[in-house]
Amino acid sequence: MSTSRSPLDGSCTADLGAQYITATPDYQAKHNEFYDSLLTSKVLEPLKCKTEGMKDFADGTKHYVASAGCNSIVKHFFSEGGHQLHFEQHVSAIDLQPDNKWLVRTKLGREELFDAVVLTMPVPQILQLEGQIKQLLSDDEELTHKLQTVKYSSRFALGLFFSRISAPSESTWDAKYINDHDVFRFVALDNRKRQKDDLPVAAVFHTSIGFGEKNIDRNLDEVQLELIAKVKELFPHWPEPESVKCQKWRYSQVLEPFPGAPGCVLINKSPLLLAAGDGFVHSNFDGCVSSSLQAVKVLTEAASSKL
Structure with a gap:
């Protein structure tokens, strides 16, 4: 858009x-x-x-x-959300910290800690990320294979x-x-x-x-x-x-979504690391909304389990 x-x-x-x-x-x-x-x-x-x-x-x-x-x-x-936004931040690496938070790094060297991370970039770009996320995906061969099947025009x-x-x-x-x-x-x-x-x-x-x-x-x-x-x-x-x-x-519309079109997938449960976006449903406005609703559901359930 x-x-x-x-x-x-x-x-x-x-x-x-x-x-x-x-x-x-x-x-x-x-x-x-x-x-x-x-x-x-x-x-x-x-x-x-x-x-x-x-x-x-x-x-x-x-x-x-x-x-x-x-x-x-x-x-x-x-x-409508009223949240602070930072644009032009090209995420390059995600690492797990001893305090059970995610350290997210950008290409320009910015670093910030998060309790949970939701990734909505095209799936091939998720697979290109460096840091602990790379090891997590390497350890889960089934998830990695399914991510690799997502195709874009x-x-x-x-x-x-x-x-x-x-x-x-x-x-x-x-x-x-x-x-x-x-x-x-x-x-x-x-x-x-x-x-x-x-x-x-x-x-x-x-x-x-x-x-x-x-x-x-x-x-x-x-x-x-x-x-x-x-x-x-x-x-x-x-x-x-x-x-x-x-x-x-390079990544336009989704030709083949993630198998089963689940809306989002869990990469790590605690701290939460989630992959979402049209690659997990289909490429149009309603596909994006469907993915966001599913991601919110997973985030809410994860937050509630900590209370």
Whole structure:
């Protein structure tokens, strides 16, 4: 849920990750508390834009869009929690201390002690962590094997930011799925997707799974040049963008979740070390909510047992 801004105009934004939220009737009912919170606060609104090639659902499935960008969904729940947050902290190692706490280290050398740790990064990044966690996983061959079976797709997202004076205009669609292209799978005029016609245009392109898999280890600048050339082939009438951002998603959507999709798994019971996230359910908003609810349940039970 990543929203980027043009460096030349902060009002020109583009979702370079998730594009919209799809809620089936079952999940809408099951996670009603979360949807109500997002809809009441106007963070989510019904998706009303013209979208070509979207799958039709006859079961009452609904689509929602984040009118201020998808990262506003995350910000909404952070603000409700009221906790202190530290961003840009790349965890590199987790070690058990004599006082039965976890010492967490970051790449930049920051260290902090915790009574419990919940890891929600992509599963392959959990397996790359150093410290005591590495030994714990090494000692549990079955858990390690199951973690290694979690597979993700890889994609690139291209954001083109235009000026208010010179911008692309498509009359038949605001977003569309592209089924017969060798590189792209989806394109959206992001402000129109969010019913923000008064804002500057930003175009978002997502590559196919196949292109991502073949090119994920290439130099990002080279990929960006290739993607821009492909856009010009598809839309030769579009003006030149004011700025461009190419985003590499090595771990995009979950293709194969943890066996049994348990929501979270216990790496260590005391002190608690838990792995959670969409890799343990499935990749969409409801998968993340399901994982978080299961993680809260395990955390609560662990805390209660100490009372």
